[in-house]
Amino acid sequence: MTHIMVLGAGYTGMMAAIRVAVKTRRQGVRVTLVNASPRFTERLRMHQTAAGQRLTCHSIEKVIAGTGITFLRDRVTGLDPGRHEVTLQSGRVARFDKLIYALGTVTDRSTPGVSEHAHVYDDHDGAVRLADALNRLTEGTVVVAGGGLTGVESVTEIAEAHPHLRVVLLSRGTPAAMMGDSARAYVLRAMDRLGIEVRAGAEVEKVLPDAVALAGGELIESSVTLWTAGTTGLPLARESGLAVDGRGRVVVDATLRSVSHPDVYAVGDAAAVRQSYGVIHGTCQSGIPTALHAADVIAARLRGGRARPFRFGYFHQPLSLGRGDAVIQFTRNDDSPRRAYLTGRWAIVYKEAVTRSPLPGMALLKRGLVPARAFRVSNG
Template structure:
C-alpha cells in the first residue's frame, strides 16, 4: 500500500518540506498531498507592501509544484483527528487520510491579546489581512496607529508612511524600539521613523483597541481611524484540539528531529513548532526559521520512512533584515544564536540586499 504523506500549509516551511520530500522519496512509492487555504504562494515578508497598495507577483502553487508529483488541495483545514489520522477540510473531498502528517500551518496576528483588537484592528499576518488593510486605507486620510514595534510593526509603519505621505502614522510599543539590535542599528531605526514623520511612543502599554483608536494603560489615548495590530503572533488551536502535545502557547512540542512528542507519525515545522536551540532559546517566528525547518523536516521524514537517521536540527542565524520603505532598510548581522553584533548594513544597500534575499528565497522554492 502506498504511504500517504499530507502536508498542511504551503508557506515557507510547508512548501520546502513538501518539495524536499518529493525529491528524496521519489523512488520509494510515497504519495504526497499538500493542503493550503489559497492556491498561490504567499510571500509573507512582503505583506506590508501589499497593505501599502503595491502589487505583488502572482505565484501559483500549481506552477511551483509542476513536475514534483505532489497533489495540491486548495482548502482550509478545519480539524485534525490524530486518532483516526485524518484531516478535515472545508471543501471536497472534506476528509483527507494520512499515514504521515507534516503540520506547517503557521501563525496569525494575536488579536486576542487585548480587548477590542479582534473587532477593531487590522493586521498584516496573512494575505487576507493585508488585502483588508489595503482596502481600508484606500480612501481617507485618518491617522494610523500601529501597535507593536517588532519587525512586522516597524515594516508596516514605515511602508504605510511612505505610501501615504501626509497621513499621520503612530508606532506604539510597550518596550524599547529595536531592543534586540546594536546601538548603530537602533539609531538608524529612529532616524528612519523621524524622516517619515512617524510618531514613536515607547514603554506604552495598550489596554484596549476602540473604534476611535488605542486606549492606553495610563489612561491616555492614541486617536486613529485605523489600528494595525502587530503586537505578537499566535497559532490556531487545531493542534491542541487534535490532542497533539503542545506548550503553553499552543505550539507543537517536538524532539530534536521535529517529530511530535505525542504522535510519532506527525512532524511539524515553522511557526507552529516549539523548537529550541542548544541554549534553550525558542526559535523566532520568521521565514528565516521556517525555510530551513521545512528542508530539515523533508530529511527527517525521509529518514523515518527509509530506516536511516538524521542529526538533530541546529538552527543558526546570520542576520535580520528589515525594510524601512522601498529605498531604506536595516540589516542587523547576528551571532549564530541571533544576538546582535556591531555590524549593520543600512539605507539603499540594505534595501537592495533584502530584495535580493527575498527573490532568492522564491527562486530556491521554485527549484
C-alpha cells in the same frame, strides 16, 4: 503506498512538500499539500501589499508543477493525529501516514478590541483590506501597534506611501529592541525622517473603533489600526491533542517530530523548536531549514536510515524601512546582535535578495540539486 500530507503552503509547507516529494520519488510515496487559498502568499511582503503595492500573484499549483504533489485547495478544520485523519472544510476526511504540520501562526487577539477593530496580517486578503482602508483615508491617524520587526517594517512602509496621514507607532518597549544600539538608532532616525510619531513604553489596553486606549487612560485617535503585537499557534493544534507550548506551537523533538505523536512533524512558525540557546522564534530564516530538515528526516526514516538532530543558528535581522531605506543587523547564533550592520543602498539590495530568494529556492529544490545546508547559513 505511504501517504505524506503537508498542511499549509506558506514558505515552509511548500519547501517541505517539494523536498519530501523529490527525496522519496523512488520510494512509493504519495504527497498531498493542503492550503486554504490557491495563492502562494509571500508573507515577507505583506507590509508592501498593505502600503498599496501591486505584487506578483504566485499560484501554488504552478510552483509545485512537475513534482507529482497533489494540491488540495481546502481549509483544515480538524485534525486527529491518533487516527491519522485530517478533516477539511469541504467535508472531506483525508487519511495520512506521515504529517508535516506547517500552518504558521495567527495574530494574538487577546487584547480587547483587536478582533473587532484592528487590521491584522493573517492572510493576503487581510493585507489587501488594510491597503483599501488606507487608500480611502484623505486625512486622519494610522496607528501601528507592535515595535517588533513586522511593526517597524509596516509603519515605515505606510508612512512612506501616505505622507499626508499622521502615523503613530506604539511599542511596549523600544522599537527594534532586538537590534544593536547603532542599528536601532538608525531605525529611529529613519522613522523620524518619515514623520512617524514613536511612542515607546505604550501599553495598549483596548482597541476602539476610532481610537486606541492606553493603560493610564490616554486615548490615541486612530482612523485605521494595524495590530502586529504578537502571534499564536492555531487553536487546531491544541484541540487535536498535539502537545503544544504556551503559545500554541507544536512541541517537537530534536528531529522535529511531535513529542506526543510520532507520525506528526511540525515546521516553521507553527513549531516550538528548541536549540541550545532557547526556542527559535518565527522567521523564514529559521523556518525554511526546519522544513527541509523534517522532509529529510521523514525520507531517511522511510528508508530505514538514521535521523540527524536539527541544528540552527541565526545570521541576520533584515529590516526594510520603506522602499528607500533598510538596515541589516548581523547576529550571533542566538540572534543577539553583533557589531556589524549594513544600511542604505546595499541594505536595500540585501533585503530584496533575501525576500526574493524562497521562490527561486523552490525551483532549484524541485530539480533535487540543492543540499539542505544551502538554505542554512549557520548550523548553530
